[in-house]
Amino acid sequence: MGRIVVTGMGIITAIGKDAGENYDALLNGRHGIGPVSLLDTRHRNEIPAGEIKLTNEELAALCGIGKPELYTRTALLGIIAAREAFETGIARYGINDHARTALVSSSTVGGMDKTEQHFYDFLSNNEYAHYVHTHYCSDSSIKICDYLGLRHMNVTISTACSSSVNAILFGAKLIRHGLADRVIAGGTDALSKFTLNGFNTLMILDREHCRPLDARRQGLNLGEGAAYIVLESEKTALKHHKEILCEISGYANANDAYHQTASSPDGYGPYLSMKEALDMSGLKPSQIDYINAHGTGTDNNDLTEGLAIDRIFAPRVPLVSSTKPFTGHTLAAAGVVETVFSILSIRNGIIFPNLNFSEKIAELSFEPVTELRRADINHVITNSFGFGGNDSSLVLSKY
Amino acid sequence: MEELIQKLKEEIIEVLNLEEMEPGDIDSDAPLFGEGLGLDSIDALELIVLLEKNYGIKIEDPKDGRKIFFSVRTMAEYITEHQK
Amino acid sequence: MPLLIRKYCDIRKQRVVVDGKKVFGQEDDAAARLFLKSVYRHFRIDYPKFFKMDGLSKLGFLTAEILLGDPAPAQIHAPENGGIILTNASSSVDIDKKHFDTIKSREQYFPSPSNFVYTLPNIMAGEIAIRHGMKGENSVLISRQFDPELIVGITRLAFETESLTFCICGWVEMNDEHYESLLFLVGQDDGLSDGDKSREDIIFDPLNLMKRYKAVNEWKN
Numbered sequence: 001m002g003r004i005v006v007t008g009m010g011i012i013t014a015i016g017k018d019a020g021e022n023y024d025a026l027l028n029g030r031h032g033i034g035p036v037s038l039l040d041t042r043h044r045n046e047i048p049a050g051e052i053k054l055t056n057e058e059l060a061a062l063c064g065i066g067k068p069e070l071y072t073r074t075a076l077l078g079i080i081a082a083r084e085a086f087e088t089g090i091a092r093y094g095i096n097d098h099a100r101t102a103l104v105s106s107s108t109v110g111g112m113d114k115t116e117q118h119f120y121d122f123l124s125n126n127e128y129a130h131y132v133h134t135h136y137c138s139d140s141s142i143k144i145c146d147y148l149g150l151r152h153m154n155v156t157i158s159t160a161c162s163s164s165v166n167a168i169l170f171g172a173k174l175i176r177h178g179l180a181d182r183v184i185a186g187g188t189d190a191l192s193k194f195t196l197n198g199f200n201t202l203m204i205l206d207r208e209h210c211r212p213l214d215a216r217r218q219g220l221n222l223g224e225g226a227a228y229i230v231l232e233s234e235k236t237a238l239k240h241h242k243e244i245l246c247e248i249s250g251y252a253n254a255n256d257a258y259h260q261t262a263s264s265p266d267g268y269g270p271y272l273s274m275k276e277a278l279d280m281s282g283l284k285p286s287q288i289d290y291i292n293a294h295g296t297g298t299d300n301n302d303l304t305e306g307l308a309i310d311r312i313f314a315p316r317v318p319l320v321s322s323t324k325p326f327t328g329h330t331l332a333a334a335g336v337v338e339t340v341f342s343i344l345s346i347r348n349g350i351i352f353p354n355l356n357f358s359e360k361i362a363e364l365s366f367e368p369v370t371e372l373r374r375a376d377i378n379h380v381i382t383n384s385f386g387f388g389g390n391d392s393s394l395v396l397s398k399y
Numbered sequence: 400m401e402e403l404i405q406k407l408k409e410e411i412i413e414v415l416n417l418e419e420m421e422p423g424d425i426d427s428d429a430p431l432f433g434e435g436l437g438l439d440s441i442d443a444l445e446l447i448v449l450l451e452k453n454y455g456i457k458i459e460d461p462k463d464g465r466k467i468f469f470s471v472r473t474m475a476e477y478i479t480e481h482q483k
Numbered sequence: 484m485p486l487l488i489r490k491y492c493d494i495r496k497q498r499v500v501v502d503g504k505k506v507f508g509q510e511d512d513a514a515a516r517l518f519l520k521s522v523y524r525h526f527r528i529d530y531p532k533f534f535k536m537d538g539l540s541k542l543g544f545l546t547a548e549i550l551l552g553d554p555a556p557a558q559i560h561a562p563e564n565g566g567i568i569l570t571n572a573s574s575s576v577d578i579d580k581k582h583f584d585t586i587k588s589r590e591q592y593f594p595s596p597s598n599f600v601y602t603l604p605n606i607m608a609g610e611i612a613i614r615h616g617m618k619g620e621n622s623v624l625i626s627r628q629f630d631p632e633l634i635v636g637i638t639r640l641a642f643e644t645e646s647l648t649f650c651i652c653g654w655v656e657m658n659d660e661h662y663e664s665l666l667f668l669v670g671q672d673d674g675l676s677d678g679d680k681s682r683e684d685i686i687f688d689p690l691n692l693m694k695r696y697k698a699v700n701e702w703k704n
Contacts, residue, residue: 042589108603110574116583137574138625155633156625158574159605166622173640194579197586198599203444203461252644253620255567255612260600262440272618276644387600388609390621416597418520418534437531444596452593 004172004248005399007237008089008230010081011340013327014050014223017062018084023344026352027372031326033209033221041193047205050223050328051191052077063147070130072111073224075140077333078188081226082144085184089230093240102153102180103145104171105228106163106187108332110137113192140188153180158332160386161294162253163187164227165335165394169251171231181236186228186336195331196222202261210297212322213306213368215359220296223328227336229343246343249379250281250395261387267304269391270294271311274381277393278312283379288318288395290351290375292342292382293368295322296329301385306364317366319375325355335384339394342380346398349374403475410453411471414445427472432465443468450474456481486642486687487672489649492550493699494522494542495663500699501549515662519545526552530614537578537601538662540610543569543655546664547611550651559668561648566619566641567608568652569666570626570634574604577657607655619647629654629665631692638669638687654696665696 011018014032015025025032036044036051052059059076060068063083068076082103090101111134118128133139138156145154153174157166164187171185199205199222206219229245237244254276256269263269278285294305309317323341330337345351354368361367378398385391408422411431415438425436432438443464450456450467456478458464467477493500497518498508507525509518519541523533528548536544547567551559559565578601585594600606605623612621620641626633638652653666669687684691 042592112579119583119587135576136572136625136627138627157622158603158625159608159621159623160603170622170637170640173643176643177640179636193586194583194602197594198582198602201444201448201594201596201599202441203447203596253622255609255618255621257609257612257616257618259439259613260441260606260609269618276646386605387603388605388607389612390605390609414595416534417531419531441597441600448593448595 003234004175004231005234005237006229006245006248006343007232007242008085009228009245009340009343010084010088011225011227011337012052012077012080013225013330013337014052015326017080019340026323026326026341026344029353029355031355033325033328036191039191039193041196043196043200046207047196047200048209048221049191050221050330052224071143072134072139073113073190074107074109074111074188075134075143077190077224077226078105078140078144079147081186081188082148082184082228085186085228085230086148090182093242095240098150098152100152100181101150102171102174102183103141103150104155104157104167104183104185105141105144106157106167106332107137107140107189108158108160108163109189109192109195111135111139112194113190116192116194159390160388161329161331161334162384162386162390162392163332163335165339165384165392166253168229168231168248168336168339168394169253169392172248172251175231175233181232183231184228185231186226187332188226189224189331189333191222191224204298206297209356210325211356212295212297212324213293213302213320213354213361214357215361217297217299217302219298220324221328223330225327225330225333225337227333227340229336229339244399246346247397247399248394249283249397250277251393252276252280253390253392256389256391258389262300263304263385265304267308269389270305270383270385271308273391273393274308274312274383277381277395281395281397283395285313286316288379288381289377290345290380291318291320292338292380293320293322294383294385295324295354297324303361303363305383305385306361310365314365319351319369319373320366321352321354321369323352335382335392338382338384339396342382342396346377346380346396349377351375351377400475400479403478404471407471407475410449414449415442425471428470431468431470450478454478454482485672486639486669488667488685488687488691489670490550490668491666491695492546493665494546495699499549500702503698515660535597536610537575539575539577539604539655539657540601540607542657542662542664543607544610544614546655546666547651548614550666550668551615559649562616563618564646564648565615565617566647566650567611567617567621568634568638568641568650569608570624570630570654571604571656572625572627573656573658574625575602577659578602611651620644629696631689631696634692635687635689665699667692
């Protein structure tokens with residue numbers, strides 16, 4: 001089977017509204033974690049998050065949508081990122097035929113951002129009735145397809161924090177099996193009170209800026225965002241003389257089968273997903289130059305992910321960093337946001353630092369990269385581990 | 400204290416969905432976590448909510464839960480000490 | 484190699500159907516929660532964590548339990564290599580509403596962690612994985628209605644991972660009192676006899692899935 005490559009990407013997070021802005025922020029150590037100001041939550045002064053400082057009206061203006069009130073924030077973020085991916089990977093090559101361009105998107109929040117605002121209005125006031133229909137996780141996918149004029153396959157995955165890596169995984173399979181020529185794969189999630197309150201009651205939120213992979217980590221910061229990448233076969237990409245951003249050389253998904261929200265103590269699920277992705281790529285552990293960790297900053301994740309990394313790579317653990325101190329944990333979008341960052345790493349030969357780190361986790365053999373580092377990066381692993389034991393990993397390679 | 404212990408057992412059964420249990424099945428001094436009832440980390444968080452909701456006691460650090468929720472009796476003692 | 488439907492289980496409208504035969508049913512119009520408890524008891528399942536689950540997970544768990552249960556299909560010798568592909572329309576909206584109820588009031592503000600844990604549709608897949616030790620590929624997808632082409636398409640792709648030996652796939656939907664689940668146990672055609680089922684009838688394809696979906700929906704007690 002042929003090689004699967006990436007030919008376009010789009011992203012919007014708390015550190016930038018497109019790939020260029022995100023890259024600039026990563027280079028300059030400019031993170032987007034701070035007090036919540038747009039979401040009307042009782043926790044606004046206690047819980048920092050990676051909130052995108054643009055109102056829904058401003059988001060809509062960015063993509064020329066005249067009636068922002070008809071869209072959820074999740075859909076608006078998704079459209080902005082999908083549009084950039086579409087433009088950089090498809091439109092700029094003058095490709096007009098989308099009969100076999102599929103969208104594989106993902107979300108956990110769906111339209112909850114609007115539903116939680118207007119739930120009690122639904123029965124008394126027709127003005128908000130349309131938000132009943134936008135509640136579905138699949139709504140943002142449909143809105144993206146409508147916006148881009150796509151009529152082929154449209155799929156929505158919802159597997160918690162590993163959702164968008166699973167979307168990429170699934171998109172790659174569609175191409176390998178000839179079910180689509182091009183796949184725009186990724187995910188989108190907006191901040192919502194539902195999620196903020198929920199994570200808060202699980203007591204895994206840091207009241208300060210998160211510190212992934214640090215012995216004194218206190219939890220995660222939530223974030224919001226969206227990102228999409230354009231996947232196609234190497235053959236199709238070359239046929240259209242496209243610039244190839246990188247190759248998806250391996251992928252895997254496994255279930256930890258241990259607990260609803262915690263990883264098994266030895267990180268077996270994360271170990272399985274990394275190992276199987278590596279096996280698929282045909283690469284040896286020593287050939288991996290960098291790991292963009294899931295690294296949420298929770299007690300459980302960072303330890304178990306770290307143990308799994310040690311199990312596969314020690315004593316020669318690649319350079320590791322988590323970019324979540326920049327953007328926060330963008331839930332369903334986390335996997336694809338970090339895939340975009342990993343692609344930027346490969347293309348520019350730069351490893352983005354794991355901000356806020358000071359003390360190594362005792363049980364692990366490694367500590368993360370803390371300063372911007374130039375390196376020859378040929379192969380990267382990016383991890384996304386979700387609630388429900390859903391663990392996924394991608395291997396990205398320089399083309 | 401015994402009255403509080405009995406009440407706690409009923410509340411624990413309810414909030415933790417211990418469907419097959421009666422208060423009489425829970426030993427007041429037996430460990431709640433690990434062996435016995437086999438409660439996990441999410442159950443511990445539910446007990447934190449229980450303490451706040453029914454007794455007005457707020458626990459900031461989930462790690463404190465280990466001592467407080469050791470048994471029904473230690474829970475009752477903590478409540479008696481801290482209840483507003 | 485074609486994939487075959489080894490077994491299927493359907494739970495809806497107060498009845499449980501396995502391979503086209505009703506194996507449990509209740510006449511009265513019990514609430515969903517109570518009906519699911521009756522199913523649990525009827526099949527003598529011993530798994531106290533069942534009672535902590537939300538409605539959607541209970542429904543998925545029970546259907547999978549009966550599917551993989553007694554007698555256990557011959558092909559399930561290495562559960563670690565089993566995959567789970569589930570779909571539904573409403574995601575986890577049933578428990579989402581309960582979570583929402585606990586955060587809506589400024590005064591009576593007591594969000595429940597055990598509720599929140601279930602506000603993702605793939606936790607149901609996680610519960611099945613934990614119960615049976617299944618560590619293969621697993622996914623949950625959202626579609627407006629039962630979509631046999633989607634289910635077949637995705638499951639076939641899951642088998643691309645050579646280590647996967649069987650998969651539980653299908654549709655598990657719950658919203659208030661509306662519940663329905665139809666799960667298929669799918670495996671490779673390994674030449675083992677499937678009793679008196681005609682082979683054409685058990686090929687894992689959209690037509691055979693739709694046939695069974697229609698049958699359980701049109702079932703006359």
